[in-house]
Amino acid sequence: MHVVVNAAQSVDGKLATRNREQHRISGPEDFDRVDRVRAAADAVLVGVGTILADDPHLTLDEEDRRVERLRNGRAGHPARVVVDSTGRTPTDARILDDAATTYLLVSEATPTERREALTEAGAAVIVAGDDDRECVDLTAGLDILTDRGIDRLMVEGGGEVIYSCFAAGLVDELHVYVGSMVIGGRNAPTLADGEGFIEAFPTLDLVGTERLDDGIVLSYEVDGRS
Numbered sequence: 567m568h569v570v571v572n573a574a575q576s577v578d579g580k581l582a583t584r585n586r587e588q589h590r591i592s593g594p595e596d597f598d599r600v601d602r603v604r605a606a607a608d609a610v611l612v613g614v615g616t617i618l619a620d621d622p623h624l625t626l627d628e629e630d631r632r633v634e635r636l637r638n639g640r641a642g643h644p645a646r647v648v649v650d651s652t653g654r655t656p657t658d659a660r661i662l663d664d665a666a667t668t669y670l671l672v673s674e675a676t677p678t679e680r681r682e683a684l685t686e687a688g689a690a691v692i693v694a695g696d697d698d699r700e701c702v703d704l705t706a707g708l709d710i711l712t713d714r715g716i717d718r719l720m721v722e723g724g725g726e727v728i729y730s731c732f733a734a735g736l737v738d739e740l741h742v743y744v745g746s747m748v749i750g751g752r753n754a755p756t757l758a759d760g761e762g763f764i765e766a767f768p769t770l771d772l773v774g775t776e777r778l779d780d781g782i783v784l785s786y787e788v789d790g791r792s
């Protein structure tokens with residue numbers, strides 16, 4: 567599976583405010599670019615932190631014919647994936663509507679009744695991970711998604727999930743929009759949170775830069791570790 571991480575950050579590296587409130591970092595040109603990245607993917611993945619903070623829909627802008635063309639005849643929206651160890655996704659979350667298939671990657675820590683309620687609400691629940699309450703096994707989860715026909719995955723965040731994808735060595739490409747603002751806050755989410763690396767840092771090749779709106783998109787391929 568090819569994994570593309572895309573996120574928007576302030577100049578000081580924050581994905582959102584210290585209240586975890588979503589703030590518009592991207593402008594219209596960047597949101598158009600994000601739609602194109604979504605359109606090229608078979609599925610769009612976020613962590614449950616992002617579901618609880620933003621209640622995103624994670625679909626394509628239906629009005630944007632350019633995006634539909636990009637999907638090269640693939641019908642409908644990409645699938646949606648939530649990494650959610652204990653099944654905290656609300657049963658009335660917008661991603662559980664019938665616009666697209668939604669996979670919830672949970673661990674054994676999600677009680678059977680909760681799995682059933684989420685299935686009833688429209689989710690395809692996949693168990694990927696033992697009863698560790700903090701983490702879904704992303705490598706196992708992505709292998710199962712590959713078996714379901716997902717060859718290209720876009721990861722939209724947040725910072726905990728992006729870090730885990732890097733830590734598991736799953737990321738192939740990274741696109742970061744740097745908006746011309748400072749958000750600040752030592753507890754505000756950043757592009758890569760989690761425990762952080764003290765060795766074997768993922769290293770990147772800068773393969774593109776583009777000015778959009780009043781910010782810049784930095785595009786990287788993952789090189790290795792050093």
Ligand SMILES: NC(=O)c1ccc[n+]([C@@H]2O[C@H](COP(=O)([O-])OP(=O)(O)OC[C@H]3O[C@@H](n4cnc5c(N)ncnc54)[C@H](O)[C@@H]3O)[C@@H](O)[C@H]2O)c1
Pocket residue numbers: 572573574575580581582583585586587588589591612613614615616617619620649650651700701702703704722723724725726727728730755759
């Ligand atoms: N600017 C952007 O591009 C952007 C994109 C997405 C989210 N956000 C913001 O990020 C914030 C949410 O990010 P976050 O870091 O709090 O949460 P997150 O979305 O990264 O979800 C993290 C949660 O997922 C669960 N999880 C299960 N298995 C995991 C694993 N293997 N690794 C990591 N997490 C695992 C845990 O419950 C964890 O708390 C929100 O404020 C949202 O607005 C911004």
Ligand SMILES: Nc1nc(=O)c(N)c(NC[C@H](O)[C@H](O)[C@H](O)COP(=O)(O)O)[nH]1
Pocket residue numbers: 572573574588589590591592593600612616620621622623624625722723
């Ligand atoms: N690219 C990008 N620029 C931003 O300025 C910003 N705040 C986000 N935030 C990502 C977050 O995951 C949002 O929740 C989804 O982008 C919402 O997705 P929908 O529009 O509901 O499909 N993403």
